[in-house]
Each structure stands twice: as structure tokens, then as C-alpha cells.
Amino acid sequence: MIRRALILYALFFGLVLIVGWTMGAPFTARLLVETAAYALIALGLNIQWGYGGLFNFGILGLVMLGGFAVTAMAMPVSTAFWGSDGPWLIGRAIIAAGIGALLIIGAGRLDRIGFSRGWKRTFQVLAWIVAYIGFRTQIDPAVESIESSVRWIGGLGLPSWVGWIFGGVLAAGVAWLIGKVTLGLRSDYLAIATIGIAEIIRALIKNMEWLTRGTLTVSPVPWPVPLPQAYQADGISVTDSFVYARAGYLILVVAVLVAALLLVQRAYAGPWGRMMRAIRDNYIAAGAMGKDVRARQLQLFVLGSALIGIGGAMLTSFTQIYDPSGYQTIDHTFLIWVMVIVGGAGNNFGAVFGGMLIYLVWVMSEPVSQWLFTRLSDWFVSLGWAPIPEIASRALQMRVFVLGLVIVLALRYAPRGLIPEVTGRTRLDEKPTTKTESPDPA
């Protein structure tokens, strides 16, 4: 197994060398940075799904939260906002939200002071309505005032790496909330619920212009390491400056990835990991043995989400622009799933490898199909047919198809992934525990 992993990693770096040779060093440096960030995100999903069997299809939302966290921390302070009555208005809205939350929590406890269940329900619904209306009466004028005067509230002017940490914390906090309410759901319902929640997060980030600047986008997000421009100021050529700067960034990202990988690996090999595997493979038995299954699953969900948030933060600060409309379910949720399925769920090295390999395939399938289409088009022309129109935009779409094909092929032919989990079974290869007849027996 270790030999197999080593060979696969060696093959990957061979592929990177080929890419470097054909596409140039700056492109490759960019690719590697993004690859490492995606590998971290894949590691996060592996903790949730590979360790915990939790079907998180809300990765998109967590990645977006990570990106937002960087802009909130690292963008310069907006003196115009802090000088206006904006903070006061926002403060009032926060107070209204707090009062609303208290109302809702209070209504949920009415049964303790002798109210019947029916009355409790009624008051709970009323509390939600009152809280919502109360919040809207405060937030609507605040939003209007901020968006018409200072546009948005700006950042806190802190270093970029603080944003990374905050990205992890924010994603973990939101994941705690999500997990608290959804982790009791059956696997396929959990998948659909998390997709839904991610869409809600996306809609909020996209439309809360006062907070996130929405589709107006935030840029330039600062780097935690010197930018290419800094190298250029020292008289280094433009191409080299990109390579140097990106290499610096790469070192930082890889350091985070390796640290996370080692920590997670160490924890998983110990008693904690054994307990987690036991819960995943038979949560009923584990629950009967006195393990608090829900609390453990929540732990995994929060931990994995923190890594996903950090990964999202690193991606945003790298591209220097935060554009909520650039986030797509395919690119930020399904892609990660393919990474973990292909790499090998339950195996951290597998997930990281899957993250790197699939990102490479994802990025490279565009130029490769463009090359193929151009050849094909030339051949059509030589046959006297019309050339293929709009090759560039069509080539971009090929990668969606390729990714879909990879999913179904992997599920069918390598359900345990390229670097499978060492012990036990993976989630996708397992027979259902309750015996049900397959609708079409072989």
C-alpha cells in the first residue's frame, strides 16, 4: 500500500513536470498553489466522509465563508463606514437579532414552566415571526443607508494569515450550527439538506452587499507573502517575479497542508481514530457501547469544515479577488467529492493525492480538449466540412463532462479509490446492512 502511494505520488510529480514543461513555470506555480489548497479541502471532506461517513454536500458554502473571512480580516479599514452612523445601525440590527434569538430560545423552553406542547409550538412559531420582523425593521434601513453612502463596511486591515485562521474558525462555527441541526438526518437527506444550506449561504453572501460587497467583488485581497510586484520593484523580470512570489505562497500553503495532514493522520491512528471508525462502520453498536455518536460526528463535521474554510481562504487570497458569482456547485462541491472518491475515502494520503490529481485533470482538460478540438476541426476542414465553431468556450465545458465520467467510472471500477483505506471497508463499496433485494438481481 505504501509502495503504491509512493508510486502514485511520483507519477503525479512526473505529470507536474510535463505540465511545467509545456505550460511554463508561472502557470505551473499557480497550478501547484491551487492544487495544494484543494488538497487541504479534500482532506477536510475526507475527515467528514471518510472518517465519519457524513455526506457533506455543502462544501461550496464553507469555501465561500473562508473566502469572505479573508476579505473581512485583510481588506483595509473603511474610515468612511466607521465615521458614518453605519456601525450604530448595524449594532441595532445585531441587538434586534439577539433579542429575537432570546425570544426563540425562550419559547422553546415554555414547556418547562407548564405550557402544553401545542402552546409551545404556537409560541415558537410566533417568536420566529416576531424575531424576523423585528430584525428586518432594523437591518433593512441599515443596509439601505450603508449601500447608498459608503457601499460596504470594509475590512479590519489585519494580515492575510489572520484571515486564513478566521476562515477556519468561521467555517467551523457555521458547520457547528449546520451539524447541530442536520446530523441526525439519513445520509441522502443530509446530502440534500447540506446542498440546500450551501445555496442559502451563497445567496446571502452574494446579496449582502453591505457586508461582502456581493457581486461587486472585493479586490485586491492582500497576500501573506510578498507579491510579484514587490519582486519586480527589486528589478526581477516579470515572469520570474511571478514564479518567486507564487513559490513563496506555495511554501506557506504546503506548510499548512503538511501540518494538517500530520496532525489528522496522528489523531486517526490513535484511539480517537479507532472510535471514529467504529462509529462510522456501525453507529448503532457504537452508540450501544456508550459512545456519544452525535457529539463525535459533530466533532468530525466541525474539524473537517475548519480545514475546508482555511482552504477556501487560501484560494481567495491567492487569486486576490473575492467574487461570489465565481462559486459554482460543480467546481466547489462536486469536484471535491470526485477528489476524495478517486483518491480513496478514509485514507488521508489518498484524499490529498485525489485532490492534487483531480485538480490537475480539471485544469488540464481545458487545454487538452482545446488541442484535440483544434486537431479535429482541422481534420473536418480537410474533409471539406465546416470547422468547429467557438472551440475555446466548448473546450472549457469538456471538463464538466470529464469530471462526471470520472465519478461514474470510479464508482463502478474503483469504489475504494486509488489509495484505499487500509482497514475496513469504504463507504461506497459496502453492502447495505439491512438485506434488501436489488430491484434487478444479476
Added chain:
Amino acid sequence: MNEAIFFLNNAVVPGLVIGSIYALGAVGITLIYGILRFAHFAHGDLMTMGGFVSYLLAIGLAGIGVSTTFPVAYLILPVAIAITAVAALAIDRMFYAPLRARGVKPVTLLVASIGVTMMIQGLIRLFFGTGTYNFFEATPKVIHQIRLPIEGVTRPISFTQPQVVMVLVTVAVVIALHFFLTRSRFGKAMRAVSDNADLAQVSGINLRMVVRITWIIAGGLACLAGTMLALDVTLKPDLAFNIILPIFAAAIVGGVGQVYGAIAGGYLIGFAESLSVFNWAVLLRPFRDQLPDWLPTNLAIVPTEYKLTVAFVILVITLLVRPTGIFRGASL
């Protein structure tokens, strides 16, 4: 009275129309869940594919010089439905049946259907790009306007011809489906499989046949819904990808596996969306002199830009409060 008509035109009609589309999609999702026990995520793309099949047939027909006074899409719809149903069968044979034969968990099939989603979407975008297409380039969309013969009413009730067709077709489909499931031999067999697949098998019911019928119905309804949606708005490669979650919400709210629940869920989600972004202040306009002036001019329950999230919020609340849906149980 003008305000009531405004409400009708801007809240009731859109709710009815989008509700019909959700209902048709949700019935397919719920049938597949009832028989095959998995959440078919690629259903939205089956709808898009159906829309594009209709579009190709329509321009093909126009190309050979057929011209009609009504949108040619109605004419080719049966053919498009047949093609989409065959495509659904082929997808099942190629991608889902081998996994089922191995006895994988339902959620593995869900993941596989996400793969299928991406393949269909990739192919559609490959051939059609990312632009929008319109059925009404040759013949303009007919808009019906009904003016009420009442004093002081200036605003007509208005809706388009495809909207009328869509609602009527949905009603017809629901009735046909009802009779199929309660009267026909294979319809009852489908309910039997959904109820107890093992027992259906030992009763001599051919499960493969039932699976095939399920895909034919689900694929056909998807094509219908996709074409109708394309006729109502425009045809885009990501047309249905955006409504797959409301459709899931409709199926879950209605109780997964429950056909009538899915229909009710479809309209519920459709109306919830249109009513929650409707500006209720409009209805208060006749009383504006009596109203206090601190009342805001926009009284929509949620801002328009959050329209899509309404379905998700309903979905999440349903999953948390009553995961079995309004119509309890998982059977047809």
C-alpha cells in the same frame, strides 16, 4: 380591484406555472425514489435535456418548412418525450443498473447521479454553448388578456398561451397518472414494488420491467416539464440545474415516494416562492390614506433576490421538523 388583478397576475399565475413544473419534476423524483430507493439528482438535467431535444426537433421541423400557427413545440412534444424516455432508460442501463447489481447503498447511487448530472450538463454545453435559446423566434408568444367588465378596472388579467397549456397538461398528466397507478396492472405493480419490493418479486412481478416503466414515466415527465419551462422562459443549459433543489424540496415536503404528495409539494413550493417575494403592500394600496406613514413601501416577506432560498428554507425546515413530509410514509 386593480390590486387584486395585480396579485393574480404577479403572484397566483407565476405560482401556478412554476408549481406545475415543480410538480412534474417532483413526481419523477418520487417515483424513482419509490421504486429504486435513491435520490435521483440528475433529474433536473433530464429536464434540460428534454427541453433541448424538443428544441432540436422544433428547429428541425421548421428547417424542413413546417409552419404552424401555434408553437411547433406542442407538435413535436410526444416525439421528444419518447426520445427522453429512451435516454433515461439508457442512462439507467449504463450507470445505475451495474451499481444496483452490486447492491450499493442508496447514497452511492445519489453520487453516481451527480456524475450523470455533470456528464449531461457537459454535453449540452458542449453542443449548445452557454447561451440562451428561444422557441418563439418564428412565432411570437401569444398573450391572453382578459379585461373584466367592471367599472374602474383598468388592469387586464394576463397570462401567456404556454402557461395555459402547461397548467392544463399538468392537470391531464396528474389524472392520467392517477388512473395508471390505481387501475392498470403495471401501475399497481409499481405501487407494489414501492410498498414491498421483495414481496413483489416473489409474487412474480418482473422488477426489471417495473424499473423500465419507472424510467419511461420519469423521463417523459422530465421532458414535458423541461419543454414547458423552456416555453415559459427560455432554454438554457443550466435551466434545470437551478430548479433541482426546489424540486427535491417539493418531493420531500410531499413525503418522498408519495405521488400525490409530490404534486401538492410542487404547488406548495411554487406558491411559497411567488407569494414570499410578492409585495403585499400593493394590496394595502386602496387603504393608503388610513395607513400610518411609517409602514415601508415594500412589504415582501423576503427580498426578490432571495427567491431561490425560499425553497431551500422550506426544504431544511421540513427535513428537521417532519422528515416524512406532509403525506407520511414512503410509498407510491
Added chain:
Amino acid sequence: MSLIELRSIVAGYGGAPILHGVDIAIDQSDIGVVVGPNGAGKSTTLKAVFGLLTVTAGSIVFDGADITNARSDRLVPMGLSYVPQEKNIFPTMSVEENLEMGAFIRRDDFSGSLASVYEMFPPLKEKRRQKAGELSGGQRQMVAIGRALMSRPRLLMLDEPSAGLSPRYVLEIFERIVAINKSGVGILMVEQNARQALQIASRGFVLAAGQNRFTGTGRELLDDPEVAKSFLGGAVPA
């Protein structure tokens, strides 16, 4: 020639086999009863006949035709019918629809069979529009047996038809089974209620650990002191 003959069946759920060579043969006039302790492979034997698990060695012959590992939807048209122990009804379908599903393979008019099932189980006629899932345990069992009879089987296989029923219903169900057998349907059933079941059996089979231990008529097995001691819970009552 026997109606059905199991010759040295070895079968299981994919792992280690549960049946290690089971032999059973009954005629159309027989009521065959399979008894034995928990885990002996009684239900597994019926499932193996009905193609619900894989037979790895031995053969099953029904009316001269080899049906080893045949798919269940092929067996029903041949004249086999099976009533599982649990989940043997379609709960959200009406009683009549349940019976119709039993006749799924028949393309002829099955109203005669429907009438005779209602005649055999009068409570079902009253409740024929009601959902089967809303019936009592005994009535559900009637629906399950009625459903299996709708395909006009020559062999009816029942997996613990008396399980979970009150003593009154146990007697009634056994009476019905005898009546069904009199009408010319071979019966092969598995029972926990061994003593009572063997009293109506013309052929009895005692299984233990996936193998035949004793075979004989019902009376012979009941009278055999060793069978009584090991499998019927004590000596034969005087």
C-alpha cells in the same frame, strides 16, 4: 415422482454456507413441515428454493424441471408460491389489490380465484377496500396466504405462518392450510410451533445446523422419543 425435490442443497448468503446438504421431497398431496431449532436453516431452505439466495451445490427439481437458482418471477408461473414470514403484504394497498398482485402473472380472468379466497377467508371480503397495513396480525396473514393462492400454485411454501398469532388464529390458519392442501395444493412450510404443525403434516423434516436430522411422517416424528426430547421440548405428553 415428487412434486418438488431438493437434493443435497448447499446454500448461503455469500459467506459461509448455512445449508450443508438438505434433502426434501414432497408430493402434491403432501403437507411437508420443516422444523428444527433457531438457526437450523429452515427459512433459508425456503429462500433457496425461491431463488432468493444462491445455491452453490445440489439441485432443486420442481415437477421434473430443474429450478436451481431460478429467478423468482419465473417460478411463480411454473406453479410455486411463497409466503415470507415477515413483510408479506403490501401495506398501503387495499386487500383486494394485494390479492390482485398475487395474480399478477395471470392474464386470464381471476375473479373465480378471488371469490374462492374470500370464501376461505370471509373477513377479507368485508375489508377488501381497506389498506392491508391497517389489518390485525391474523388478517394480514390471511391476506398473505390469499395473495399466494391467487397465482393458482401447485406448491405453496409458507415461512412460519403462525408466527406472532394468538392461539385462536394459529388453529384457524392451520385448518385453512389443511383445506388448501385438500383442494390439491402441495404445502411446504416451516414452523416454530413444531408439535402442532407436525400433527397436520404428512411429511416432516427435522433440520439442525443446516442438515437433515430426521425425516418421516408427521406422526412418526411426533412419536420418536429422540425427536421429542431434542426438538419438541420434552417427552411426548401421555
